[in-house]
Amino acid sequence: MLPTLVCWNTDELAWNTDELARYYEFPSTMNTRQPVIHIISDSLGDSAATMAVAAASQFSDGNCIIERLPKVTSLEQMKIFVEEHLEQIEREEQDPGEIVLYHTIADEQLRAELEDYLRDKPVAAVDLIGPAIDAIAEATGRAPKGKPGLIRQTNQEYYRRVEALEFAVDHDDGRNTEQLDQADIVLIGVSRSSKTPLAIYLATQGYLVANVPLVAGVEPPQQLFELDARRIFGLTSRAELLSEIRSRRLGEAREVAAAYAEPASVQADLDDARSLMRRLGCIVVNTNNRAIEETAQEILRYWNLSFAKGH
Numbered sequence: 001m002l003p004t005l006v007c008w009n010t011d012e013l014a015w016n017t018d019e020l021a022r023y024y025e026f027p028s029t030m031n032t033r034q035p036v037i038h039i040i041s042d043s044l045g046d047s048a049a050t051m052a053v054a055a056a057s058q059f060s061d062g063n064c065i066i067e068r069l070p071k072v073t074s075l076e077q078m079k080i081f082v083e084e085h086l087e088q089i090e091r092e093e094q095d096p097g098e099i100v101l102y103h104t105i106a107d108e109q110l111r112a113e114l115e116d117y118l119r120d121k122p123v124a125a126v127d128l129i130g131p132a133i134d135a136i137a138e139a140t141g142r143a144p145k146g147k148p149g150l151i152r153q154t155n156q157e158y159y160r161r162v163e164a165l166e167f168a169v170d171h172d173d174g175r176n177t178e179q180l181d182q183a184d185i186v187l188i189g190v191s192r193s194s195k196t197p198l199a200i201y202l203a204t205q206g207y208l209v210a211n212v213p214l215v216a217g218v219e220p221p222q223q224l225f226e227l228d229a230r231r232i233f234g235l236t237s238r239a240e241l242l243s244e245i246r247s248r249r250l251g252e253a254r255e256v257a258a259a260y261a262e263p264a265s266v267q268a269d270l271d272d273a274r275s276l277m278r279r280l281g282c283i284v285v286n287t288n289n290r291a292i293e294e295t296a297q298e299i300l301r302y303w304n305l306s307f308a309k310g311h
Contacts, residue, residue, distance in 0.1 A: 035059070038085060039068040040078055040103040042110065042148035048102040048128055072105070075113040082121065098124040105129065106148045160206045168203040171210035172196055177221040180210055185303060186227060187211040188220070188277070189235030190269040191260075192245045194287050194295065198235070201292045202299070214273040224280060230306040232282035233299050236274065239267040241288060 037052040039045040045068045056064035069081040085099060101123050105111035111130055118125045133144045170176055171183065173196065180186055184207045187195045195211035202209045212220060224232065246261035277284050283302050287295050 034063050034065055035100060036065045036067060038081075038099060038101040039066060039070075040072060040081065040101065040105070040114065041068070041070050042072050042105050042107060044068075044070045044149070045104060048104045051128055052102055072110070075110065075117060078114050079117060082118070082123065086121070098122050101125045102128055106133070106144075106150075107146045108144070157206060161204060164203040164206050164208050165200070167208045167210070168199045172199065174212045174221070177210075177212065177223050180212075180221070180223040180227060182208060183210040184208045184231065184307075185210075185299065186224070186232045187235060188214055188224070188232060188273070188280075188282070190214050190242070190266075190273050192242055193235040193237055194292065195235060197292050198287075198295055198299075201296050205296070205300075207300075207303075214269070214276060216269050216272045220276060229281040230283075230303075232280055233302070234273065234277035234280070234282050234284040235287050235295075236270060236277075236284055237287050239263050239270055242266045242270070 035056060037056070039048040039052065041048055049066055049068070052064060052066055053062075056062050067085075069078065072078055082099070082101070089099075099122065101118070103111070103114060103125065105114060105127075106129060108130075111127065115125070115127070136142075137144055167183070171179065185199075185202060187199055187209065188211070189195050191213060195213065199209040199211045212224065214220060240263060243261050243263045243266045246266065274284070283299075285295060285298055
């Protein structure tokens with residue numbers, strides 16, 4: 001029998017050094033109807049596991065059992081894994097239908113060998129990485145490296161993101177405005193317009209982001225007017241929504257600073273901010289009831305049109 005490892009938390013998987021180690025990921029509630037999804041990968045199989053969980057969520061209670069074969073380097077390893085499961089089903093006299101198998105094999109030859117082997121097996125195989133690689137290769141005319149685990153390698157991009165997160169913290173809420181010219185993106189907006197969470201999210205994508213609050217009656221830092229307007233993004237929202245957010249933020253201090261959350265006062269803040277955004281000539285992005293990721297993608301679409309080839 002293959003060595004096994006039982007995991008109750010799929011976010012904290014451990015793995016042993018045995019090249020044929022099997023992974024079991026069990027949800028907290030077990031039942032006999034749970035699908036078993038088999039994963040083969042020449043890396044750790046995390047991407048396939050994420051996809052498996054996402055797919056399983058579309059059925060019943062969304063629970064599933066995942067069995068992994070990671071770090072594969074040969075067809076023989078994969079054959080042993082598949083054959084053992086087929087034999088187990090036969091031994092237990094189960095009605096298997098088809099075994100569901102997801103695979104993420106970066107090496108083109110190894111992937112082809114697996115597909116050939118599975119062709120006459122009662123296995124519903126899904127190649128999760130091959131089509132994605134082929135699409136990029138066709139679009140760019142470039143050949144893929146075919147090396148597993150590249151996404152996990154620590155590289156310059158990793159350090160870029162660390163630097164970006166530090167920059168976002170150091171330039172949050174109008175701090176260090178004398179360094180705004182170092183930012184890839186500058187977010188401006190009234191209080192509670194999602195500047196900080198949006199800046200942090202963009203930083204995780206590797207962008208140097210500063211954010212500057214706009215306060216009615218207070219002139220913004222002069223450095224804003226010296227920036228390329230294409231780097232500045234003004235955030236706005238509905239006054240009613242911002243009023244509600246501000247009111248919740250105030251909590252027990254609501255009576256002391258009622259004007260901060262008063263709809264009319266909020267609307268005045270937004271009007272002043274809009275006037276400044278027009279003076280700057282920046283792009284205005286509405287954040288009404290939108291996820292941070294959605295707003296970030298809109299900003300990056302505009303940013304990439306101007307700076308994708310270098311900034």
